[in-house]
Amino acid sequence: MSITQILFWFLSVLALFSALMVITSKNPVYSVLWLILVFFAISGHYLLLNAQFLAIVNIIVYAGAIMVLFLFVIMLMNLNKSNEPQKNKWLKLAAALAGGCLLLVLVAALKNAETKSAIAESGTGDIGLIGNLGKALFNDYVVPFEISSILFLSAMVGAVVLGKKEASSHPSGEEA
Template sequence: MGITQILFWVLTVAALFSAIMVVSSKNPVHSVLWLVATFFAISGHYILLNAQFLAIVNIIVYAGAIMVLFLFVIMLMNLNKSTEPVKHKWLQIIGILSGGCLLLVIVAALRNTEVSQHMVEMSTGEAGLIKNLGRELFTTFVVPFEISSILFLSAMVGAVVIGKKD
């Protein structure tokens, strides 16, 4: 068993544990912090698959910007037990039953699928490197890239004009 497989299993256990803690945590701030840990474990998987760009974007965008936004929203809402609405037991039972039905549907859908016995080639090739992404982006897709940048610029100017006070 190589170091890559050991890292894969460690990251998998970390991602699964932190994802379970996201759902089962009572405190919303702790739930967000566990979600950040999940994103870091997933970024580790991206690095093992030689997709460094996806790993960095995942850390910057999701673990950085989105989670800071979630924390601000949670802190601004000032969630506590006194403002929490009363939940009935029958709602919890219905939630458990619907989750079980969803699990049965997923198992039934995946029951007849063929699992490939091929191993993924890790840390080989240049499939996930930023150099290849940049080459494709600025040669093959340069016109759609520039059109989208003009669209984003006009949306930003429009948002500033709409938000400007008279």
């Protein structure tokens, strides 16, 4: 076994185990921490595929920013076992069924996909390096890139507007 293979198996086991722990942990704070570990394992996979930019952006954006916000919300709301709303059994069954259906659809869609036959370019591909990625992004895909950035901007403005509305309806309220 080469070192790449060993790392691949290690990272895969780590990712799957942490992902299982995310959904089985009783305490939501632990779930978030396991989820961070999942992101690290996935970033490790990206590194094996020589996609360094993707790996580090995955850590900055997901592990560094989005998960911090998750943690924020969970800590402030102080969710724990005792005040977690107990869903009824049928709802759980329906959720499991729906999830299973999604899995089925995904497997069916990927079964005959081209990518299955392509072998992963582990450690050799260079499209994931930042220079090549930047050139591709700003030459070939510049319009979709700009459109998605405008989408983000409008979402941000929307969030600010929603937040502001709350404050203006309570003029006597304290400023945050």
